Amino acid sequence: MRVRARGIGVRLGGADVLCDVDIDAPAGQVTGLLGPNGSGKSTLLRSLYRAVPTHRGSVRIGDRDVSAMPARERARAIAVMLQDAPTDVDLTVLEVVLLGRIPHRSAFGDDTREDLRIAADALRRTGVQDLAGRLMATLSGGQRQRVMLARALAQQSPVLLLDEPSNHLDIRHQLELMQLVREQRSTVVAALHDLNLALTSCDHVVVLERGRVAGQGPAREVLTPELIGRVFEVDARLLGEQDPTFAFRPLSPLRSALP
Amino acid sequence: MTAPPLPAVVTAGRDRARRRARRLTLALALALVATVPLSAAIGTVEVSPLQSVQITLGHLLPGMPWMSDGSLTPLQDQAVWQFRLPRTLLAVLAGAGLALAGALMQVTVRNPLAEPYILGVSSGASVGAVLVIVLGSGAVLGLGLHAAAFLGAVAASLAVVALSRHRGALSPTRMILTGVALGTLFSAITSYITVSTSAQNVVGVLFFLLGSVSAASMGSLIGPAAALGVACLVAAALTRHLNALMTGDEQALALGIDVARLRGLLLLVTSLLTGTIVAVAGGIGFVGLVVPHVARILVGADHRRMLPVTVLGGGLFLALADLLARTLAEPTEIPLGILTAFVGAPFFLWLMRRSGAERAGMGR
Numbered sequence: 001m002r003v004r005a006r007g008i009g010v011r012l013g014g015a016d017v018l019c020d021v022d023i024d025a026p027a028g029q030v031t032g033l034l035g036p037n038g039s040g041k042s043t044l045l046r047s048l049y050r051a052v053p054t055h056r057g058s059v060r061i062g063d064r065d066v067s068a069m070p071a072r073e074r075a076r077a078i079a080v081m082l083q084d085a086p087t088d089v090d091l092t093v094l095e096v097v098l099l100g101r102i103p104h105r106s107a108f109g110d111d112t113r114e115d116l117r118i119a120a121d122a123l124r125r126t127g128v129q130d131l132a133g134r135l136m137a138t139l140s141g142g143q144r145q146r147v148m149l150a151r152a153l154a155q156q157s158p159v160l161l162l163d164e165p166s167n168h169l170d171i172r173h174q175l176e177l178m179q180l181v182r183e184q185r186s187t188v189v190a191a192l193h194d195l196n197l198a199l200t201s202c203d204h205v206v207v208l209e210r211g212r213v214a215g216q217g218p219a220r221e222v223l224t225p226e227l228i229g230r231v232f233e234v235d236a237r238l239l240g241e242q243d244p245t246f247a248f249r250p251l252s253p254l255r256s257a258l259p
Numbered sequence: 260m261t262a263p264p265l266p267a268v269v270t271a272g273r274d275r276a277r278r279r280a281r282r283l284t285l286a287l288a289l290a291l292v293a294t295v296p297l298s299a300a301i302g303t304v305e306v307s308p309l310q311s312v313q314i315t316l317g318h319l320l321p322g323m324p325w326m327s328d329g330s331l332t333p334l335q336d337q338a339v340w341q342f343r344l345p346r347t348l349l350a351v352l353a354g355a356g357l358a359l360a361g362a363l364m365q366v367t368v369r370n371p372l373a374e375p376y377i378l379g380v381s382s383g384a385s386v387g388a389v390l391v392i393v394l395g396s397g398a399v400l401g402l403g404l405h406a407a408a409f410l411g412a413v414a415a416s417l418a419v420v421a422l423s424r425h426r427g428a429l430s431p432t433r434m435i436l437t438g439v440a441l442g443t444l445f446s447a448i449t450s451y452i453t454v455s456t457s458a459q460n461v462v463g464v465l466f467f468l469l470g471s472v473s474a475a476s477m478g479s480l481i482g483p484a485a486a487l488g489v490a491c492l493v494a495a496a497l498t499r500h501l502n503a504l505m506t507g508d509e510q511a512l513a514l515g516i517d518v519a520r521l522r523g524l525l526l527l528v529t530s531l532l533t534g535t536i537v538a539v540a541g542g543i544g545f546v547g548l549v550v551p552h553v554a555r556i557l558v559g560a561d562h563r564r565m566l567p568v569t570v571l572g573g574g575l576f577l578a579l580a581d582l583l584a585r586t587l588a589e590p591t592e593i594p595l596g597i598l599t600a601f602v603g604a605p606f607f608l609w610l611m612r613r614s615g616a617e618r619a620g621m622g623r
Contacts, residue, residue: 049513051509051512051513071516071517072515073515074515075513075514075515075516076515079513080513082509082510082513086505086506086507086510089505089560090505090555090559090560091502091505091506092272092273092276092559092561094269094270094272094273095273095502095561096506099499099502099514100514102499102503102514102515102516103514105499107500108495110563116265116270117265119269120266123269124266129266129268129269132268132270132272132273133271133273155514
């Protein structure tokens, strides 16, 4: 299902964080949200599932307006993996992953066998099956992140939103995570910091600059040295034209951010 | 068609934890069922446990032969049915209710120090009760002690919610601090009224503040029983949501949970539950804070397992505490709040040092 946002405006604490943002995330593809710190990546992601109030604009999933969907239904359509996995939770990994079934189940009653199968499957795919009985609080940052992805997968939603999913992951797990996400065939919108990761694993990118869209389209067309240079204020170059050596290398900041 | 078996590595821990919780829940339920008639049998007037069961059944079911064949004296009947059974049942209801309210409050404000009185409920109730004790019910719109205490409790929680609302949202930190501030204010009012009254009233006030089930009658059980019933139903319907709330507001929101509404509902339920209990039993301490933690240590933090253990464990604990409170120093009675602390604190400290305690977040 395609995700379309039109004219999104978000104001937090009196400041405009997002201004008139339009994005199109094509169905079944991975869309990367890029931009420097404070450019509004997380806020945009959160406005898509209405965790921040938008004062303007609309978000549609397929042909449905997200603001008109009841919360439960929205959670069946959109799964979210947040930037910070909870560290102080006294639940086991399996219990956390089973939370992903909440939007699908009524209040009373136990986890069904299907819930358990879906959770087990999500744990296996994210490679944390062996941790199922461990407490969340005893895991490393990277392990926790994978558990939170497993929870999002257990929601079985057509849209998956990821807020810097590769934050605490080592290089191998970063690549594995993005590969796993691609295999989902869900519509994925991921806020990413790593431009190279975006190049290799996103079909489509949206570059934000101070709350506005600076560029949007197929990753290799949008991510040019010029755009990166302008938005991120670094000198960047392409190291090769062909896959998989296609990469940027930030060489130096154009001007120091520090006084 | 049979589904493929679930991988043991995933489900083994869960199965073990569930078996353990089921066994413990069953054991607590049986112990509770045994404790009530036993406690009703113990006291100055001698009654055997069998007789205590007979008297109870005789009042509930018509035409029981032992009620009219002279095997029970009127004194025995009175001791069990009018005094010991109501107070034992009130202890069970208050223990179960306070423990449940504590567990819900701890997840509502996501703070392990939370307890049923954190929003000033008990100090609000105290103001109501003390006004009646000291000035007489005529001064408080003709309300009785219980009604005045209940009104005080409800007024306190409403005030906390109203004062801690900020831009339509209830933030846990704001709620806790508002509760503490208002609680202090109410306590000051209570203290002022207490010190400016006669010595005889002071004893009555102290008994209320420390909590007691000695004044229980069958009629006084209705409020707490109804509130506990409603609270148990609401809690049973919300176990998954409570688990999600433990992982944080943002996470719960992403799972389609209306966090503000959930928090409001939990506050309403815990306030009513605590208010009805405090109104008849005073400010019994410790149960609401500690029993939920003990339950988490024993069966883990998943609310589907810990809530039944919390409710039954709280009821059993307070029933036993009441039994001790009225037998240890016979014929004087030790206030219940003193006993719960004396028995509960060392037990909790011991339990917290055991290895299983990390499961309940004691490793942090």
